[in-house]
Structure formats: structure tokens, C-alpha cells
Amino acid sequence: MENKLRKSLLLWLALSPLIIIILFPFAVMLSTALKPPLEVLVYPPTWLPTELHWQNFSAMWEAARIGPAVFNSTWVSLAATAICLVVAIPAAYAAARMEFRGLKLFRQFLLVTQMLSPIVLVLGIFRLMAKMGMVDKLPALVLAYVAFNLAFSVWMLQAYFQTIPRELEEAAKLDGASAFQRLRLVFLPLATPAIGITAVFVFIYCWNEFVLAMTLLRSPEHNTLTFQVFSLVGGRYQIQWEQVMAATLVASLPVAVIFAVLQRYLVSGLTVGAVK
Template sequence: MENPVRKSILMWLCLSPLVILILFPFAVMISTAVKPRVEVLMYPPSWFPSEIRLQNFVDMWQATRLGPAVLNSLIVSITATVLCLLVAIPAAYAAARMEFTGRKLFRQFLLVTQMLSPIVLVLGIFRLMAKMGFVDQLPALVLAYVAFNLAFSVWMLQAYFQTIPRELEEAATLDGASAIQRLWRIFLPLAIPAIGITAVFIFIYCWNEFVLAMTLLRTPEKSTLTLQTFSLVGGRYQVEWDHVMAATLVASVPVAVIFALLQRSLVSGLTVGAVK
């Protein structure tokens, strides 16, 4: 047996407990989602159901109003992602290429904001949205998501912009291109991979976020997917676990697919600009 193969097998043996620990909740979720309801709380429990009941997903979709919640999450996530990129791209270009007073302080400020959790600021955000009349409105959630993702997006993009050769920008300047034209014609086409990865990170954050949604939204019609899934458990005398796990699986699949397809790009996107 070759040494690299032996090393690979040894590494997988060492990592297998961690892999099992990580996959265990997903195994429980999938098993419960496809079980008949009478087998969900059966004792002793069984991993494999007597029948694969896909009708659970149909029943859950009809009984839990998950469709409007999915639509609300899509609207909020896509809108917040687009708005965040529209603001972050020119800001990242300015931080990467333009000299201005307080430039280093601005970049340090971007890092400091990443240490703040939405939970710490949730009271202030609620009072601000209440004064603006945005409580129980999806635009409130969009604005909050943009605010919390903007610093991360600027940091990601400015790191990538710094890797673009200055000679290209200087040549465009000699041809009479303005700063906006240089950004539009040179930086944006070259930065499409970084912009795409940044957009994925923003979308995943918005799709999975719960605390701000629970604070700012009130009526079931405005609920996002995470909030609607939580409502299947919170404040109920009887929890229909087959519906809960089916809804959780529906909420988890898009994010899991995105991570599976873009795993290498997501990891490389986090280290963009780290080495020059």
C-alpha cells in the first residue's frame, strides 16, 4: 500500500468521529421527516421507518403555510444581496485604490464591526425600525441584513480588487477613463468570481438568519422560512415532529446544495487577497 493512500486512510479514521457527530443531526432529521407519525415517538426508537412516507412533505406544505414563508425568504435574501453588493462594490473600490484621509482607520473599522453580533444591537435596531414605521415589514429585514453584511462584503471585495494589476487601471486612466468607467469596464469583469462568492455568503446569511426576523416581524403572513419553521415548535402543546423535520429539511436543502457545489470556491473566497 502506498504511503499517500495509507496516510489518507489514517486521516479519515481520525476524522470519522467528527464526521459522525456532524452528520448525526441530519440523519435524525431525514429519518424523522419520512416516518409515519405513529413511529416518530415510538419506543424503542428505530432508525429505519416501516415505509418511506413522502406524503409528509405534501401534508407539511399544506398545513404549515411554508410556501409564503419560502417566498418571503427568497424576496428578502435576494433583495438584501443585491442592495448590499450595489453599495459594497464602489466602497471596496475606493478602499482598495483611492487615497483618502482615514483610509487605514476605515479598514480597521470594517474588521471591528465583524465582532458585533445582531443580538447585541437588536434592541437599538428595533427602536430605529419602530420610529421609521418599518416594524412587521419585509423592508426592515432587508435594511438590517444589508447593514450587517456590508462591512464583510466591502472587506472581501477590496481584498480582491487589490490583486488586480495597477497597470490595467493606469492604462485606462491614460485613455481618459474616469473612476466609474475604470470600475465598470476593468474591475467588475475581472472581479465577477469574487462578487459571486460574496453574494453567496450574503444570501446564505439572510436565508438562515433568525434573531432579527423574530424581532422585527409580527404577523404570520410576513414570516420568513426560519421563523415559520420555529413556529411549528414554539408555543405549541403538541408538536408534529414529522412536519417540523420535513420543514427543516426543506429549509436546509438549498444551503446544503450551494455549499456542496461551491465548496472550493467558498473556501478560496475567504482567502482572497491573503497572499500577493
């Protein structure tokens, strides 16, 4: 017991510099968000506020229209995640269990698409959405997010589907179950953890995405949270940094909470299908 405790203390000491480096930006963010406006840019800088100004959050919420931005980000992220899973689950099942011509090429295609950045395709996406008349509409952002996350979702799920014993599927097939019934009754209950992990990854991507939102959206009432936080800095003569840090904290908190609660499952999700 003592050796185990000593080993844990040594590990924590070894990891402490890394922990400090990771938490330092969040500490600065929280400190700045709670400072009075006159203390934000004083020199020499003060690390801790002399007075906690919780009203910075309420002022930010009203002045920066964070409420509608939070709603837009939540709606877009949930819609994109749901559509992505609805399309990816049957595609992953087909890639994992059905033999067809071009299967290897399809899997290679999934990997190649992961090498493309939204920045490379942003001009083409904008021209496509403009021809469809969907610029400055949130559904356009949903479709773009689905397009960029679909290949990743299919790859994650088909790797997990391959680990499910074939005997279960064959037993259901002998009972007369169709391919859709086998997917619904056999694969979906067993693949619930993998589906949850994939949904979390897609949601985090959609929540944090900025380039496509800045390209496709025009009206302030359609801004997502990341774009709205950027608007507090870009193009302004005077920047209220305490409000910027408060808005950034609000934008970062949901993702941080999700990652902290599900970190064990997220890490295990990275190795889904690696061992059979």
C-alpha cells in the same frame, strides 16, 4: 499510484468519525421526517422508519404555510444580497485604490463592526424601524440584513481589489477612463469570482437569520422560513415532530446544496487577498 490510494484511504479513515458526527443530525432529521406519526416518539426509539411517509412533506407544506415562507426568504435574501453588492463594490474600490484622509480608520471601523452581534443591537434596530413605520414589513428586514453584511462585503471585496495589478488601471486611466469606467471595465470582470463568493456568503446569512426576523415581523404571512419553522414548535401544545423535521430539511437543503457545489470557491474566498 498505490501509495497515493493508500494515503487517500488512510485519510478517509481518519476523517470518518468527523464525517459521521457531521452527518448524524441530518440522518436523524431525514429519518424523523419520513416516519409515521406514531413512530416518532416510541420508546425505545427506532432509527429507521418501518414505512416511508412521504406525505409528511405535503402535509407540512400545507399545514405550516411553508410555500409563502420560502418565497419571503428567497425575496429578502436576494434583495439584501443585491443591495449589499451595489453599495459594497464602489466602497471597496475606493478603499482599495483611492487615498483619502481617514482610510486606516475606515478599515478599522469595518473590522470593529464584525464584532457586533445582531442580538446586541436588536432593540435599537426595532425602535428605529418602529419610528420609520417599517415594523412587520419585509423591506425592514432587507435593510437590517444589508446593514449587518455591508462591512463584511466591503472588506472581502477591497482585499481582492488590492490584488489586481495597478498597471491595468493605469493603462485604462491613460486611455481617458474615469474612475467609474475603470471600475466597470477593469475591476468588475476580474473580480467576478470574489463578487460571487461574497454574494453567496451574504445570501446564506440572510437565509439562515432568525433573531431579526423574529423581532421585526408580526404577521404570519410575512414570516421567513426560519421563523416559520420555529412557529411549528414555539407556543404549541402538541408538536408534530415529523412535520418539524420535514420543514427543517426543506430549510437546510438549499444552503447545503449551495455549499456542496461551491465549497472549493467558498474556502478559497476566505483567503481572498491574503497573498499578493
